[in-house]
Amino acid sequence: MHRWLRILLVGTTVVVVWANAARAASVVCIDPGHPSETSSGDALQNGLREVEVNWQVAICLAEDLRQAGMEVVMTKSAAREYVTNRRRAEIANAAGAALMIRLHCDTGAGTGITFYFPDRQGVKEGVKGPSQSVISRSREAAERIRSAVAAQGLALRDNGVKPDTATAVGSKQGALTGSIFAKVPVVTVEMGFLTNLRDARYLASETGQSQVSAALAAGIVRFLGPPTHADGGAGPNRNPARSRVLEDVGARGDGTARQPPGRDAAQGPQQPGNEGASSRAVAVGLVVFLLSFAAMVWAWRRASASSGRRR
Ligand SMILES: [Zn+2]
Numbered sequence: 080m081h082r083w084l085r086i087l088l089v090g091t092t093v094v095v096v097w098a099n100a101a102r103a104a105s106v107v108c109i110d111p112g113h114p115s116e117t118s119s120g121d122a123l124q125n126g127l128r129e130v131e132v133n134w135q136v137a138i139c140l141a142e143d144l145r146q147a148g149m150e151v152v153m154t155k156s157a158a159r160e161y162v163t164n165r166r167r168a169e170i171a172n173a174a175g176a177a178l179m180i181r182l183h184c185d186t187g188a189g190t191g192i193t194f195y196f197p198d199r200q201g202v203k204e205g206v207k208g209p210s211q212s213v214i215s216r217s218r219e220a221a222e223r224i225r226s227a228v229a230a231q232g233l234a235l236r237d238n239g240v241k242p243d244t245a246t247a248v249g250s251k252q253g254a255l256t257g258s259i260f261a262k263v264p265v266v267t268v269e270m271g272f273l274t275n276l277r278d279a280r281y282l283a284s285e286t287g288q289s290q291v292s293a294a295l296a297a298g299i300v301r302f303l304g305p306p307t308h309a310d311g312g313a314g315p316n317r318n319p320a321r322s323r324v325l326e327d328v329g330a331r332g333d334g335t336a337r338q339p340p341g342r343d344a345a346q347g348p349q350q351p352g353n354e355g356a357s358s359r360a361v362a363v364g365l366v367v368f369l370l371s372f373a374a375m376v377w378a379w380r381r382a383s384a385s386s387g388r389r390r
Contacts (some may be wrong), residue, residue, distance in 0.1 A: 108171035111137035113185040125279035134158035139292035168260035171371035191236025195267040196221035198242035201253025224298030231294035
């Protein structure tokens with residue numbers, strides 16, 4: 080094979096492998112809680128059903144993360160699709176997610192947003208997990224996301240980070256089922272108490288859902304680092320599907336007109352750390368330029384060689 084052709088092929092392979100490695104680093108699995116073997120999430124509380132709130136915030140979050148340059152995998156394709164908690168973790172594992180974020184709402188006498196992570200191994204269906212490395216990465220994820228969310232000033236009390244064992248299921252199993260089967264870092268967010276009227280109103284409103292989603296996205300970007308897509312980054316335009324979802328919710332919400340303060344936090348070139356993505360784009364451009372130059376030289380040498388033979 081001609082030397083230049085060989086260089087061209089090797090160069091192209093390097094670019095393709097590089098681009099794929101960059102993609103794999105930024106997959107986030109969003110798990111909108113319920114219906115599962117634990118509960119349908121369909122109970123009416125202060126006019127809200129948990130399964131619907133989880134789904135609506137999940138759709139907002141998927142869009143915010145995509146706009147921030149992340150790849151998103153969902154554990155469900157419809158609000159009321161039944162998926163077991165084990166299966167949810169398996170979807171995140173199969174996607175090779177860098178993080179699995181599980182969206183839920185609390186019930187009981189409390190108020191505010193709480194972040195849970197597995198702090199030890201649990202056992203479910205004869206399986207012990209998660210691994211020690213997943214435990215330590217999950218703790219790191221929960222702490223980073225929680226501190227970024229706290230900085231956004233949501234209208235929700237910050238209950239901080241707690242271990243899975245502080246939950247009803249986790250106290251029996253050692254960890255939540257979705258954590259036990261997770262082979263990727265996993266954080267469960269209880270976004271607020273639907274039994275608390277103030278939390279419920281906030282989570283029903285367009286403003287509340289938008290703010291919670293933006294704050295979580297900012298935290299996830301903080302944990303995972305800047306998006307590695309060369310084509311990542313934000314635009315000011317919102318997805319029309321998102322607007323439709325928000326209109327649906329707004330019809331039932333309290334309509335408070337506060338502007339989401341965190342709207343831009345997860346996006347845009349002003350985000351510190353986006354230099355990584357842009358320098359990668361520059362490097363890819365440089366490689367493409369060098370390959371084009373190599374191809375030109377090769378073509379020129381071939382042409383001059385054949386014209387030399389003709390003479
Ligand atoms: Zn739940």
